[in-house]
Amino acid sequence: MVLLHILWPGFALATLMLGLWSALLVRRTRGAGGTDAAGMFVPPMLVLGLIPLLMLARQAGVAQVLLAWIFVVVRIGHAAAWLREGEGRRAWRLDLASLAIVSAMWIGFLVDFVRAAVVYQRAIAALLTV
Structure with missing residues (x-):
């Protein structure tokens, strides 16, 4: 069932976020300080x-799962560039790419949801006219 496959990238993102928080904690305890990390999350x-x-909404199809995995890979690259100081330009590009991917996911969800809502309304109307 494709519906449950959307959870795997979610687990990967949660793991990445916890790993980043751990890396930031280690940096701060060593006195390295750090930049504002809120945008990372x-x-x-x-x-x-x-x-x-x-x-x-039962809209977690193959395209959404694929986009979610691509997003995870881009965010891993972004985190690696961000943790390596001096790669701000690369991190910025990857941040922009992840924004495009998450935008595509939300737009795709909206389109699929509207399409499903129209089908649902037509089915209800057909039932009521019988």
């Missing part, structure tokens, strides 16, 4: 918030 939260909606 916003794009993954948009995907993690979308996953239950996709499942609830």
Whole structure:
């Protein structure tokens, strides 16, 4: 069932986010300080918030699962570039790519949801006219 496959990228994102928090904690305890990391966690939260909606609406198809995995790979690259100081330009590009992917996921969800809503309304109307 494809519906449950959307959870795997969610688990991978959660693992990545926990790993990043751990790396930041280690840096700060060693006195290395660090930059503001809040922006690191916003794009993954948009995907993690979308996953239950996709499942609830039964819209977690192959395209959404594939986009979620691509997002995970891009965020891993982004985290690696961000943790290696001096690769800000690469991290910025990967951040932009992840924004495009999460936007495509939300737009795809909206289109699929509207399409399903239209089919549902037509079915209800057909039942009521019988």
